[in-house]
Amino acid sequence: MSAAGPAALAVSWWSSPIDRAVNGGGATDTYFPRLDPAAFAARGVVPMGHAAFAFVLGVALGLVIRRTLPAMATTFAVQAAVQIVVPLWIRPHLAATARTTVPIKPDGAPISIQDGAKQIVTHLEVPPVLGHLVTGLEVTRIRDVGAGAVALASDGASVRADAAVLASGAWLGGLAAPFGVRTPVQSGRGYSFSLPPDGLPTRPTYFAEQRVVCTPLGDRVRVAGMMEFTAPDRPPDPRRVQAIVNAARTLLPSADLTRRTDVWAGPRPCTPDGLPLVGPTRSPRVHVCGGHGMWGIALGPLSGKLLAESIVTGRRAPEFDGAASAAVRDTVSRAGRPCDAPELG
Known part of the structure; x- marks a missing residue:
């Protein structure tokens, strides 16, 4: 416990500028909000609380089991289970749901990147052509x-x-x-696929927690997400598409996520x-x-x-x-x- 205190204070002090930036601009794929399991467990008095709980748990189990190694193994197993159960299934219910609504201007409209590129080429080919395409x-x-x-x-x-x-x-x-x-x-590839509109949002929607975007495009809805830093010519990774499906499944229970078409991976050019x-x-x-x-x-x-x-x-x-x-x-x-x-x- 005496070591957990100074270590937790040092980590909290070092990460305070990052936490302030995340609070002001939102979480990213690299930095997480304070209530994220990875960040919450390493800030403030939480590590000291975990250390105190493990100490008390070990003492209690030692008095009950009265054998050193079995008591230590049981303490480790219970502590590990608590570290998994509390962040994933208990802590999300302790905070009120945050809802943010962003108005979309009437003159705005979703754009398909692929269709937009084709339209630009078509426009350049319409006479009079200024130059040689x-x-x-x-x-x-x-x-x-x-x-x-x-x-x-x-x-x-x-x-x-x-x-x-x-x-x-x-x-x-x-x-x-x-x-x-x-x-x-650097290539930061985003993945997307199209679905029939049944059971999907009728307007552009961003699910911030899962980082999934749904964009209606005519007779289909494009579902997109992911940021994969890899070579731009590398073949698409099916696991990335499945990760988007898994993240969207609980948000879109009425959508048939098996009817995916137009699976696409686009390399976004990112600078440091x-x-x-x-x-x-x-x-x-x-x-x-x-x-x-x-x-x-x-x-x-x-x-x-x-x-x-x-x-x-x-x-x-x-x-x-x-x-x-x-x-x-x-x-x-x-x-x-x-x-x-x-x-x-």
């Missing part, structure tokens, strides 16, 4: 040739332009690293500080636009518009200052800096 090209390298940039494909083809914008999502790091972009872009990378690299002819995490569908078009205006006019958009400039600190150079390597092979 090339599809089906796997770009593996970018070269700065002084008067422009050349995109090299895996099949040996190449495309030349006055400037190149690297907007390859979770694959951004491999193309941008030769141009001085050192901030890693959560801020996107938008701006020129050490080459004035190569720019980056990526790392928006889960906000790409909302912030991607705006970032692209501002970056395009900056490339055409030569003036940095003021929106890239402040918070946005922090995202490109020490990773991409300021506009106008000479390229250190005019031709990168």
Whole structure:
């Protein structure tokens, strides 16, 4: 007990900034709320309470059993059972249910990422086409040739332009690293599948405790969740889909979760500080636009518009200052800096 006290106080002091941040911004996949079993058992007087309970339990069982090893084994088994039963089945009933309602503006509408990407391509193909649209090209390298940039494909083809914008999502790091972009872009894959609408919410719904999202999309409802940090090209893991199903089963008892279609794993491009990378690299002819995490569908078009205006006019958009400039600190150079390597092979 004497050791549990100082250890618990030290852990509580060290974790107090994290607890305050979680209380202000909500729990994440990495940091948990104070009432989460993993956090609650390690904060404040709780470890001391567990130590006192184990001590009293051991003394009581020792007086009853009167044999040292059986008493110690029984104490350990009972203490372990308490550690499992109380957090999972008793403590959730001790706190009042928290309900939060977030209004959705009438002019807002859910967007399917896959359908939205197809619509963008279709829009670019409608005359008059501003430029030459090339599809089906796997770009593996970018070269700065002084008067422009050349995109090299895996099949040996190449495309030349006055400037190149690297907007390859979770694959951004491999193309941008030769141009001085050192901030890693990690794939944080989200999983989703579609279900018939029967027994599912009729409006976009986020179940915060289970981290499951239901989004009505026409004649189906998309159920999504999960954050899996892995390689973007890795095949989808069926266990991740099953984890979403298990989390949603108690929330959606009337839904038939076996009628899953359109199972999909999408690699979100995540940066260490959560801020996107938008701006020129050490080459004035190569720019980056990526790392928006889960906000790409909302912030991607705006970032692209501002970056395009900056490339055409030569003036940095003021929106890239402040918070946005922090995202490109020490990773991409300021506009106008000479390229250190005019031709990168």
